[in-house]
Amino acid sequence: MTKYAKLTIDGKEIELPIIEGVDGDKGIDIRLLRQKTGFITYDPGYGNTGSCKSAITYMDGERGILRYRGIPIEDLAEHSSFVETSYLLINGELPTRDELNRTSVQLNDHSLVHEDMQNFYQHFPRGSHPMGILSAMVNALRSFYPELLNTDEGFEQTFLRLLSKVRTMAALSYKISRGHRVEYPRPDYTYCANFLNMMFNTPVKPYMVRKELVRALNVFWILHADHEQNCSTAVVRSVGSAQTNIYASISAGVSALWGYLHGGANQAVIQMLSEIHEKGVKIEDVIKRAKDKNDPFRLMGFGHRVYKTYDPRAKIMKKNCHEVLNRLNYQDPLLDIALELEQIATSDPYFNDHNLYPNVDFYSGIMLRAMGIPTNMFTVMFAIGRLPGWIAQWRENMTDPEQRLARPRQVYTGYAPRPYIPIEDREPVEC
Numbered sequence: 001m002t003k004y005a006k007l008t009i010d011g012k013e014i015e016l017p018i019i020e021g022v023d024g025d026k027g028i029d030i031r032l033l034r035q036k037t038g039f040i041t042y043d044p045g046y047g048n049t050g051s052c053k054s055a056i057t058y059m060d061g062e063r064g065i066l067r068y069r070g071i072p073i074e075d076l077a078e079h080s081s082f083v084e085t086s087y088l089l090i091n092g093e094l095p096t097r098d099e100l101n102r103t104s105v106q107l108n109d110h111s112l113v114h115e116d117m118q119n120f121y122q123h124f125p126r127g128s129h130p131m132g133i134l135s136a137m138v139n140a141l142r143s144f145y146p147e148l149l150n151t152d153e154g155f156e157q158t159f160l161r162l163l164s165k166v167r168t169m170a171a172l173s174y175k176i177s178r179g180h181r182v183e184y185p186r187p188d189y190t191y192c193a194n195f196l197n198m199m200f201n202t203p204v205k206p207y208m209v210r211k212e213l214v215r216a217l218n219v220f221w222i223l224h225a226d227h228e229q230n231c232s233t234a235v236v237r238s239v240g241s242a243q244t245n246i247y248a249s250i251s252a253g254v255s256a257l258w259g260y261l262h263g264g265a266n267q268a269v270i271q272m273l274s275e276i277h278e279k280g281v282k283i284e285d286v287i288k289r290a291k292d293k294n295d296p297f298r299l300m301g302f303g304h305r306v307y308k309t310y311d312p313r314a315k316i317m318k319k320n321c322h323e324v325l326n327r328l329n330y331q332d333p334l335l336d337i338a339l340e341l342e343q344i345a346t347s348d349p350y351f352n353d354h355n356l357y358p359n360v361d362f363y364s365g366i367m368l369r370a371m372g373i374p375t376n377m378f379t380v381m382f383a384i385g386r387l388p389g390w391i392a393q394w395r396e397n398m399t400d401p402e403q404r405l406a407r408p409r410q411v412y413t414g415y416a417p418r419p420y421i422p423i424e425d426r427e428p429v430e431c
């Protein structure tokens, strides 16, 4: 039986249906609010606005819980692979062995990118940010692979194509930016091993794919695979709601992810830690700046819109980072700085009162750096990981009969009506 919330507004009482999700998730259905009262809701940044019902990812920010299709992130990070987790997110269920094998074969079949695409990469100015290149090239995929069939099979081909090609494109972009020969994907390597090989194998220095790095990369991408209605995912859904194709929608998501408050934070963290290291800044001074309301500086890799406790992904990432550095016997002074920053910040009343804890980006860059990934590609690594989430969310949005064109409202605060003044009658402005 539907429950209702009562709202009294201008002396009139209306009832609004309550929507109940799983595990305590609840919302108030305000779709008829404006029609019944003339009011809209005001919620900049959408902190209290549910834009959809979704069966993909569950987050509890107070308890630090994250589950994909009901399965805790800790279990997936421990036991799953990125390909299997992608399948789970997109199709809703874990694959059988046959389904997983078939997916791996198809990912291999789709792993090449059209040779003509390499021309585009060659002509980006040196020093272009890889996220700008990625966004443009994901959009360009629509021109190279225009067949988007509106069938389950067609969708499957498209998502496999995206997952496989974007990974190849990221490595290709790196090789071309260095002026090196492009390394093609290999059929005998798994998804993650192939990426590492395409990045680091050269004709003069064969790359030995280490299984512990492959495992670490699987975990990294699993942790990034979805995060319900975050900024870039909301963008992907929003663009898709205009019946825009999946490539263009995901290209917009890549652009949103680039920002340093979102996925770009992983690059910003390393820049912050490097600056502390190189300039010998005291950790206490960094903390002081982060707390100063007159200083725009924020502690990068700290805080989250939803998590009011330790980000469950950050816990796993921290462990993953330690393991990689140990395995590689890699001493990184930035790790010591990060650990000290975390220790001091988490015992500081400002950070406690504001519920600010390390997020997924705090330790990820240190691990990627140890693996040899250049700093300007960190957010590209995040984007590859987020692909299955964007794909699953785009599809859910397109097939949800309750979804409409995304079109928020506003409360207008500009001029009241006023007449047009012909140019000859306007007051001259002093220059």
Ligand code: CMC
Residues within 6 Å of the ligand: 045, 227, 230, 260, 261, 262, 263, 265, 290, 291, 297, 298, 299, 300, 301, 302, 303, 304, 305, 306, 354, 356, 359, 360, 361
């Ligand atoms: N350092 C110092 N103060 C902070 C920080 C921080 N990193 N984050 C939030 N605050 C303070 C902020 O100054 C404000 O204080 P007050 O209420 O006294 O004015 C309060 O906390 C709330 O801040 P907000 O900006 O309203 O919170 P939000 O929910 O909009 O911000 C955030 C979330 C992630 C943008 C923010 O915490 C931040 O800027 N963090 C640093 C960037 C970062 O690490 N981003 C990665 C997010 S996780 C990966 C992903 O999902 O993309």
